[in-house]
Amino acid sequence: MNDRLQTALYALERLEEEARRDSPLHRTDARAKLLVTTIFLATMLSVPLARLSEILLYALFPILTAAQGGMRYGPIFRRSLFVVPFVALVGIFNVFYARTPVFRIGPLTVTEGWIALLSMLLRGLLATQALLTMIGSTGIFSLCRGMQRLGIPRPFTTQLLFVYRYLHVMIDEALNMSRAREARSYGRRTFPLRVWAPLVGQLLIRTFDRAEQIHRAMLARGFDGRIPDCTGASTPWCRRDTLYLLGWSTALLATRLCYPVEKLTRLL
Amino acid sequence: MHMSDALVSPTVFAVAGAASLTLLGAAIRKMQPANRLSHATDRYDDRIVPTMGAMGAFVFAAQMINFAIPGTGSSGHLIGGILLAAVLGPWAAFVTLCSVLLLQCLLFADGGFMALGCNILNMAALTCLVAYPLVFRPLMRHAASPARIFTASMLASTVGLCLGATAVTLETEWSGITALPFGRFLLFMLPIHLAIGIGEGLATGAVLCVLRHYKPELLADVRCRRPRTRFRPGRALAAIVLAALLIGGSFSWLASSQPDGLEWAIERTSGGNDAAPATDALHRTAATFQETTALLPDYDTSLAGLVGCGIILLAAWGGTQLLRAGRRQP
Numbered sequence: 001m002n003d004r005l006q007t008a009l010y011a012l013e014r015l016e017e018e019a020r021r022d023s024p025l026h027r028t029d030a031r032a033k034l035l036v037t038t039i040f041l042a043t044m045l046s047v048p049l050a051r052l053s054e055i056l057l058y059a060l061f062p063i064l065t066a067a068q069g070g071m072r073y074g075p076i077f078r079r080s081l082f083v084v085p086f087v088a089l090v091g092i093f094n095v096f097y098a099r100t101p102v103f104r105i106g107p108l109t110v111t112e113g114w115i116a117l118l119s120m121l122l123r124g125l126l127a128t129q130a131l132l133t134m135i136g137s138t139g140i141f142s143l144c145r146g147m148q149r150l151g152i153p154r155p156f157t158t159q160l161l162f163v164y165r166y167l168h169v170m171i172d173e174a175l176n177m178s179r180a181r182e183a184r185s186y187g188r189r190t191f192p193l194r195v196w197a198p199l200v201g202q203l204l205i206r207t208f209d210r211a212e213q214i215h216r217a218m219l220a221r222g223f224d225g226r227i228p229d230c231t232g233a234s235t236p237w238c239r240r241d242t243l244y245l246l247g248w249s250t251a252l253l254a255t256r257l258c259y260p261v262e263k264l265t266r267l268l
Numbered sequence: 269m270h271m272s273d274a275l276v277s278p279t280v281f282a283v284a285g286a287a288s289l290t291l292l293g294a295a296i297r298k299m300q301p302a303n304r305l306s307h308a309t310d311r312y313d314d315r316i317v318p319t320m321g322a323m324g325a326f327v328f329a330a331q332m333i334n335f336a337i338p339g340t341g342s343s344g345h346l347i348g349g350i351l352l353a354a355v356l357g358p359w360a361a362f363v364t365l366c367s368v369l370l371l372q373c374l375l376f377a378d379g380g381f382m383a384l385g386c387n388i389l390n391m392a393a394l395t396c397l398v399a400y401p402l403v404f405r406p407l408m409r410h411a412a413s414p415a416r417i418f419t420a421s422m423l424a425s426t427v428g429l430c431l432g433a434t435a436v437t438l439e440t441e442w443s444g445i446t447a448l449p450f451g452r453f454l455l456f457m458l459p460i461h462l463a464i465g466i467g468e469g470l471a472t473g474a475v476l477c478v479l480r481h482y483k484p485e486l487l488a489d490v491r492c493r494r495p496r497t498r499f500r501p502g503r504a505l506a507a508i509v510l511a512a513l514l515i516g517g518s519f520s521w522l523a524s525s526q527p528d529g530l531e532w533a534i535e536r537t538s539g540g541n542d543a544a545p546a547t548d549a550l551h552r553t554a555a556t557f558q559e560t561t562a563l564l565p566d567y568d569t570s571l572a573g574l575v576g577c578g579i580i581l582l583a584a585w586g587g588t589q590l591l592r593a594g595r596r597q598p
Contacts, residue, residue, distance in 0.1 A: 053573035067588035097447035124274030162321020196335035201478025211322030
């Protein structure tokens with residue numbers, strides 16, 4: 001329990017730290033990154049499952065953007081492995097249902113089902129990696145501002161930022177309670193419902209009290225229902241952003257429309 | 269239950285995204301009182317947003333604390349839709365859950381970005397906007413007993429999760445991702461989510477009982493006595509249609525391992541499993557055309573493509589490593 005809470009807290013801090021670094025990708029406008037990531041996901045997900053090699057080509061995007069953002073690809077890849085079990089759980093059935101052989105490597109016959117499973121895993125991995133590079137090079141605050149400037153209603157983005165800001169407070173609070181409970185429970189690991197319910201109920205009540213305190217403090221300092229845009233300043237849209245958006249979107253759309261891998265192998 | 273991007277197709281995520289954005293817009297409008305000029309409503313407006321923020325963060329934190337499910341060796345955790353709705357009201361709870369889902373997707377890579385629309389529909393809309401008003405609220409009374417709270421939250425959570433599981437199955441099936449027939453997939457999903465729903469119901473009921481004991485004023489949405497609403501045919505009709513869909517979905521598809529009417533008719537009339545291959549010129553051209561445009565017409569080229577792609581990727585990765593090394597040197 002404590003481990004999970006601490007891991008989450010650590011992940012949040014790491015993310016903030018990562019977003020504060022400087023690189024060409026970090027300097028790109030959040031709106032451009034959001035749009036390019038969306039185009040990437042839409043084009044990649046629209047490639048049919050049977051075209052495994054085309055989907056593989058899309059792995060260039062996370063690799064190159066990670067390099068552009070000065071991030072190491074290894075950890076991003078490792079973090080994206082998190083999706084494998086969820087996707088495999090659904091995809092594994094394709095192996096049993098689609099048994100048409102597609103090609104063979106030596107004695108090994110690869111069927112349609114295996115191709116579909118591999119494509120699904122790849123789609124999951126690549127989608128997660130693209131998201132991780134985007135969030136790692138942007139940070140929640142700039143991303144929220146970007147979303148707001150792209151037309152997401154303000155109450156939602158404000159609320160999102162509130163959840164994010166209170167997250168640290170709440171995880172800390174939960175960690176305290178869980179630690180106190182562990183110190184008094186003589187090594188018993190699991191929470192029976194009888195103990196869990198008052199604990200979480202207390203956490204909820206504390207959350208409310210805390211929220212009210214913070215809200216009053218904010219009102220006293222002139223809070224008018226909207227979080228001012230101080231973080232990230234108001235970055236103007238500049239030529240770099242246009243280039244980034246145009247370059248990637250043409251490359252991605254061209255890859256989607258032309259199927260270059262298949263054409264090249266035909267040529268060879 | 270979080271759907272990954274790998275499991276949805278463009279059509280499905282576009283439709284689900286549009287639907288959930290519309291719902292989100294409606295929810296935000298519902299949260300804001302009609303005349304924003306008056307002072308009193310303005311205060312209401314800016315107090316609910318921080319409270320929702322705190323509740324969202326609470327759901328996040330509470331999800332990381334597991335409890336032991338009595339009688340089994342497993343553990344469960346709170347998902348929070350019904351709890352949020354009971355405290356904040358369904359619309360505010362919906363907006364809060366949306367932001368929790370978005371943050372889960374961005375911070376912890378839990379659920380995809382494109383699949384967010386599907387996830388919002390499956391987890392937020394079906395619990396806060398369907399299970400809560402149709403199941404939880406009718407069962408609650410003013411100053412309800414703990415047993416009643418437990419029953420209501422158990423039923424509402426189970427219904428919400430099973431509806432969600434059905435929606436996941438439908439969306440995956442419509443995406444054409446899995447080769448698994450719908451009925452079997454549903455049979456695989458429903459028992460799991462029934463169990464999760466019972467766990468979630470226990471958790472929600474327990475927390476609501478604690479709240480009722482220590483801070484009953486928090487259960488504002490449940491406690492306030494509503495004027496007795498008259499029978500609304502629209503709502504009843506929606507419930508009946510939903511139940512019919514659920515039952516029809518779970519049972520009629522089970523029977524479909526038998527050949528359906530058309531297949532049966534073809535088998536009877538042609539005497540074989542398949543229609544005989546046609547021999548006229550038009551069909552032959554169509555067949556060759558299909559061969560050339562088929563997904564993997566020739567396994568040699570596709571294998572070569574895979575290998576080539578792998579080499580390109582390795583080269584790109586190596587290039588970036590070299591670049592990094594070069595940057596580190598000076």
